[in-house]
Amino acid sequence: MGYKTILVHCDATRGAAGRLRIAADVARQHGAHLIGLHVRQPFQTPIFTDASAAMDALYASYEETTRTDEAAASAIFQDLAGSAGDSSEWRTVAGMADECLIEAGRYADLIVLGQYDPEALPVTTSSDLVERVAMATERPTLIVPHIGVMKPPGGNVMVCWNNSREAVRATTAALPILKAAVKVTLLMIDPQKTSAANEPGADIAQWLSRHGVKAVLQHDSAEGSDVGGVILSRAADRDVDLIVMGIYGHSRVREMVLGGASRTLLASMTVPLLVAH
Numbered sequence: 001m002g003y004k005t006i007l008v009h010c011d012a013t014r015g016a017a018g019r020l021r022i023a024a025d026v027a028r029q030h031g032a033h034l035i036g037l038h039v040r041q042p043f044q045t046p047i048f049t050d051a052s053a054a055m056d057a058l059y060a061s062y063e064e065t066t067r068t069d070e071a072a073a074s075a076i077f078q079d080l081a082g083s084a085g086d087s088s089e090w091r092t093v094a095g096m097a098d099e100c101l102i103e104a105g106r107y108a109d110l111i112v113l114g115q116y117d118p119e120a121l122p123v124t125t126s127s128d129l130v131e132r133v134a135m136a137t138e139r140p141t142l143i144v145p146h147i148g149v150m151k152p153p154g155g156n157v158m159v160c161w162n163n164s165r166e167a168v169r170a171t172t173a174a175l176p177i178l179k180a181a182v183k184v185t186l187l188m189i190d191p192q193k194t195s196a197a198n199e200p201g202a203d204i205a206q207w208l209s210r211h212g213v214k215a216v217l218q219h220d221s222a223e224g225s226d227v228g229g230v231i232l233s234r235a236a237d238r239d240v241d242l243i244v245m246g247i248y249g250h251s252r253v254r255e256m257v258l259g260g261a262s263r264t265l266l267a268s269m270t271v272p273l274l275v276a277h
Helices: 016-030 052-084 097-105 129-137 165-173 175-180 202-210 227-237 252-258 261-268
Strands: 005-009 033-040 088-094 110-114 141-144 156-160 183-189 215-220 242-246 273-276
Touching (some): 016 033, 016 052, 016 175, 052 088, 088 097, 097 110, 097 129, 129 141, 175 242, 183 202, 202 215, 227 242, 242 261, 261 273
Parallel strands (some): 156 183, 156 242, 242 273
Antiparallel strands (some): 141 273
16 A cells, blocks of 8 residues: 555645645655645625626636736645656646545545644635545545644654544554654553453554554553643654544534544644544
């Protein structure tokens, strides 16, 4: 198993260059074909006016902004895609960003998206774009923090393991990266003891070992605090450059109401996340 097709969302937000740099780096490492997808979002007709002159001015402004954003995103992609080798392509499609990324993402081995930036102006993508794409495509998704990263991900990786279906999918999807990593930590927070003789996490550590991944098992306790906060704290302690985890083991509604690790990390990530649902 490996990444042969990588899809990266190319917009004009402040985090786009860092995201494209990460995508190009991963594509180069794995000899993958890199697809840069720019979405030309439809013109939203305002409801406050029907004056033709005002509407014409608004549409002209939309067209100019759209052309400028596409040109800026394309220039960044063309500059960085060269580092990924000869196998790359640029695509521009019209529609809603989540729908276009979902459709294209089904034919990729890895999708690279940017974390939602609440301070980005103008707002061009929905706040739940990452969740929508990751859950609808069921493809592994690499999310790059909007604040950028100091180093490429994949050298020092932390896998969040809780025996869930989502954790299995994320860990399996991350195997190409885990095999090349220098250091891998298997983090279990408040692990449930079983009747098996092995300590919690020993089975997944052994499975990874058979794939050539030497992982260090670490048990921790949330002690009633937010699990997501504990994960971020341990990632900082270990100078981790990538977190691998399954998202939304509970329903999104429950996590929105009660809180959850998925919600915390997606909002407060300090390093890239590789997630799966």
